[in-house]
Amino acid sequence: QVQLVESGGGLVQAGGSLRLSCVASGRTSSSYVMGWFRQAPGKEREFVAAITWSRSGTYYADSVKGRFTISRDNPKNTVYLQMNSLKPEDTAVYYCAARIGHYYRSTARDYDYWGQGTQVTVSS
Numbered sequence: 001q002v003q004l005v006e007s008g009g010g011l012v013q014a015g016g017s018l019r020l021s022c023v024a025s026g027r028t029s030s031s032y033v034m035g036w037f038r039q040a041p042g043k044e045r046e047f048v049a050a051i052t053w054s055r056s057g058t059y060y061a062d063s064v065k066g067r068f069t070i071s072r073d074n075p076k077n078t079v080y081l082q083m084n085s086l087k088p089e090d091t092a093v094y095y096c097a098a099r100i101g102h103y104y105r106s107t108a109r110d111y112d113y114w115g116q117g118t119q120v121t122v123s124s
Contacts, residue, residue: 002026002113004096009118012086016122020081022096022115033099034072034079037108038092038120045095047106049081059104064090086122093117 008020020036035050049070050059058070067086072079079096097111105111 002098004098004113004115006096006115006118009120011121014086014088014122014124016086017084018120020094020118022079024077028077031102033104035097035111036081037095037097040092045108050104052104053102057104088122088124091122092120094120
């Protein structure tokens with residue numbers, strides 16, 4: 001089992017920045033892909049970004065490419081999402097997720113563990 005705890009959400013004005021963190025605990029000796037997803041009210045949960053265990057691969061949704069950066073610190077079992085140039089449409093609950101294995105996926109059902117989520121609100 002892997003437990004994931006997100007932090008760093010909040011209220012920010014359009015154009016501002018936030019950095020989300022996700023700390024993993026439990027069975028962290030396994031290799032896993034880490035991802036960020038988000039869900040706005042009344043919408044499906046959508047992929048935001050993912051990073052492989054070795055950090056050789058990073059992947060982004062088109063809507064955040066060039067604005068968001070995913071990174072990870074394996075000794076600290078922590079993954080980050082740096083969000084710059086935020087827009088009101090980025091408002092959502094952001095979830096950290098872990099997928100056991102080495103291969104990237106962008107669909108929520110392919111991830112094995114989930115955090116509780118952190119709210120990000122971008123005002124116009």
